[in-house]
Amino acid sequence: MAAGRGAAALRRAWRERRAALLEPRYTSLVAACLCLAEGGVNLWVIRRVPYTEIDWQAYMAEVEGFANGTLDYTQLKGDTGPLVYPAGFVYIFLGLYYATGRGTDIRLAQYIFAGLYLLNLLLVFRIYCRTNKVPPYVFFFMCCASYRIHSIFVLRLFNDPVAMAILFLAINLFLEERWSWGCLLFSLAVSVKMNILLFAPGLLFLLLQRFGLLGCIPKLCICALLQVILGLPFLLVNPVGYLTRSFDLGRQFQFKWTVNWRFLPEEVFQNRAFHATLLLAHLAGLGLFALHRWHRSKESILALLKDPAERKHPSPPLTVNNILWQGGQRGGGEKAGQTFAQIVFVLFSSNFLGICCSRSLHYQFYVWYFHTLPYLLWCTPTAKLAHMPKVLLLGVIELCWNTYPSTVCSSLSLHICHGFVLLQLWYGTASPPALHTPTLTRRPAAISKKAQ
Numbered sequence: 001m002a003a004g005r006g007a008a009a010l011r012r013a014w015r016e017r018r019a020a021l022l023e024p025r026y027t028s029l030v031a032a033c034l035c036l037a038e039g040g041v042n043l044w045v046i047r048r049v050p051y052t053e054i055d056w057q058a059y060m061a062e063v064e065g066f067a068n069g070t071l072d073y074t075q076l077k078g079d080t081g082p083l084v085y086p087a088g089f090v091y092i093f094l095g096l097y098y099a100t101g102r103g104t105d106i107r108l109a110q111y112i113f114a115g116l117y118l119l120n121l122l123l124v125f126r127i128y129c130r131t132n133k134v135p136p137y138v139f140f141f142m143c144c145a146s147y148r149i150h151s152i153f154v155l156r157l158f159n160d161p162v163a164m165a166i167l168f169l170a171i172n173l174f175l176e177e178r179w180s181w182g183c184l185l186f187s188l189a190v191s192v193k194m195n196i197l198l199f200a201p202g203l204l205f206l207l208l209q210r211f212g213l214l215g216c217i218p219k220l221c222i223c224a225l226l227q228v229i230l231g232l233p234f235l236l237v238n239p240v241g242y243l244t245r246s247f248d249l250g251r252q253f254q255f256k257w258t259v260n261w262r263f264l265p266e267e268v269f270q271n272r273a274f275h276a277t278l279l280l281a282h283l284a285g286l287g288l289f290a291l292h293r294w295h296r297s298k299e300s301i302l303a304l305l306k307d308p309a310e311r312k313h314p315s316p317p318l319t320v321n322n323i324l325w326q327g328g329q330r331g332g333g334e335k336a337g338q339t340f341a342q343i344v345f346v347l348f349s350s351n352f353l354g355i356c357c358s359r360s361l362h363y364q365f366y367v368w369y370f371h372t373l374p375y376l377l378w379c380t381p382t383a384k385l386a387h388m389p390k391v392l393l394l395g396v397i398e399l400c401w402n403t404y405p406s407t408v409c410s411s412l413s414l415h416i417c418h419g420f421v422l423l424q425l426w427y428g429t430a431s432p433p434a435l436h437t438p439t440l441t442r443r444p445a446a447i448s449k450k451a452q
Contacts, residue, residue, distance in 0.1 A: 021137040024128075030136035031125035034143045038121060041143075042114040045150050051106055055080060056157045060103030063094040073234045074241040086246040087230040088191025089159055110154050116165055117153040123168035124371045130175050130340045134378040135387070141394050142374055148366050148401045158364040163192040167199065168371070174343055179210065180222055187223040191230050194247065195368050201286050202350025205294055206343060208304040215307070253360035259401065260361040262411035275359050282357035285422075289353065293429050294346050345379055348372040349425060356418045366401045373397065376421055380428025393417050 020026040058078030065076045065083075076083040076090075083090075100109045121143065128134055153161050166189035173182035186203060189196040207216040228235070234242040255266045268274055295301045303311050348369075355361070355369050377390045397417045403410040 022135045024132045024134060024136065026136050027125070027129050027132065027134070027139075030139055031122075031129070034139055035118060035121055035125070038118060038143055039114075042117055042150065042154055046107070046110045046114060046154055049155060051110065052151075052155055054156050054158075056106070056109065057103065059093050059157075059159065060097055063090055063097050064102070066090050067094060067097065071233050071237040072241060073238060073245045082245060084245055084248060084251065085159065085193055086191040086227070087234060087242075088188055089162075089193065091230070092162060092192060093159065106157075109157055113153050113157055113161065116161055117150070120153075120161060120165040120168060120371075123165065123172055126172055127168065127175065127344060128375065131344050131375065131379075133341065134374045138374045138378065138391070138394075141391065141398075142371060146370065146398060148363065148398065149370055152364050152367050156364065158367075159193055160195070160364045160367050163189045163196055164367055164371075166192065167196050171344070171347060174206070174347075175340055179207070179219055183207075183219045183222045184226060187226040188230075190223075191227060194249075195365070198351045198354030198368070199347050200350075201290070202294070202346040202348075205290055205304070205350075206346055210308070212307040212310075213305040253362070256405070257362045258360045258411070259363060259365075259406045260358065260411050260414055262406040263408040269360070278357045278359055282354060285353040285357065286350065289349055289426075293349070293426070294342075296342075341379070344375060345429070348375055352376055352418075352421070352425075356415075356422060363401065363404070373421075376425060380424055393420060 020030065055078075058080040061078035062076050062083040070076060073083065096109060096112065097103050099112065100106070103109075124142075125139075128139075152158055166185055170182045170185035170189060173179075173185060183203075186196065186199070190200075204216075204220075207219050210216075211219070231242055231246070252270065255261075255269050258269065261269050264274075291301055295304070297303060297311070299312055351372065352369055355365075358365075373394060377393065396413055400406075400410045400414040400417070
């Protein structure tokens with residue numbers, strides 16, 4: 001029965017093949033085909049492309065110290081230096097350590113990461129199916145065409161894909177109104193690698209918007225409590241050592257690995273004043289987006305601190321001009337599609353602002369935002385930026401990340417592409433002109449038990 005329905009869907013898609021490439025309603029079908037193709041691509045890459053050792057042995061040495069009973073975080077080290085990731089990384093890679101014969105079975109580790117790649121892809125496609133905005137042909141560029149992403153997963157075995165897969169699972173839970181479970185998974189992702197904190201400003205905004213200040217506090221406590229539980233064995237032995245090593249926000253990066261700042265002199269790249277300038281630019285960008293793009297109510301943004309039931313003005317109604325919040329209306333109606341698009345836009349744009357202002361981007365960091373780029377480019381009306389220039393932007397960004405070592409031209413081109421994405425996000429998501437029509441006063445819907 002299921003096979004018959006699948007065959008019918010394929011025949012229908014072939015008859016409407018142009019629509020299948022352009023209409024977001026075909027996302028699930030295209031996603032299924034691409035996931036099957038990706039299984040084969042990953043197997044081919046593992047068997048045909050030589051594995052490159054970068055950090056895997058260092059990861060194994062770090063968790064081996066923990067397995068041998070070392071609980072002082074400052075004493076956990078590998079070939080590339082001290083352990084600089086939070087405790088969640090230790091537990092997850094300890095499991096991989098034992099599963100791969102103390103880290104010696106590289107081929108098995110590659111197959112495990114290939115499975116992680118497919119799981120990550122399924123979670124990403126589920127998000128895109130919910131928002132229902134990106135034309136399916138774009139997903140070909142998000143999957144089979146990226147050499148760098150396949151390399152990060154199955155040829156390098158970095159921890160960045162592990163953190164991102166958990167993050168995308170958390171976002172799926174947010175879309176399901178499972179906010180408590182989503183916050184738990186979000187915190188788990190942070191405990192694998194701190195780059196997930198780039199999504200935190202957007203998540204805080206969404207929690208305040210959804211629950212108000214008092215309702216937001218329990219969710220934040222879930223995030224904090226998990227960090228304490230995971231780090232407890234190390235906190236009891238050397239709390240200062242654990243916190244300074246696993247959450248070192250001031251760590252210096254090596255200039256030779258930078259992808260985004262190659263055009264700067266090394267002394268500028270390492271200068272603390274330059275780092276402070278980037279931080280101020282990041283905070284300014286977050287403030288502008290929070291005030292003028294994320295916050296859609298007529299009330300002051302301080303109204304987010306109130307209980308949702310006490311706010312005077314709900315978010316503006318969905319209109320034909322307010323295209324940003326359209327899409328994703330299957331299975332939940334207009335209001336559900338508006339909610340899905342808002343959650344994804346706030347989280348993805350929060351992360352992207354952090355990427356643009358990062359002190360340094362290394363090659364494995366590409367996975368931090370690669371799977372969000374199609375949404376960031378296509379969440380705005382096509383009239384703002386035609387399809388071909390958007391695809392060209394994806395291609396140039398991919399080329400910049402595939403240039404090794406990075407050059408002045410590649411790093412400048414990457415910033416220019418990021419600038420174009422930011423500009424189209426800013427101007428493409430501007431609020432529509434105010435409609436001079438009477439509005440109905442409605443009490444906001446009560447928070448469901450599901451969202452508690």
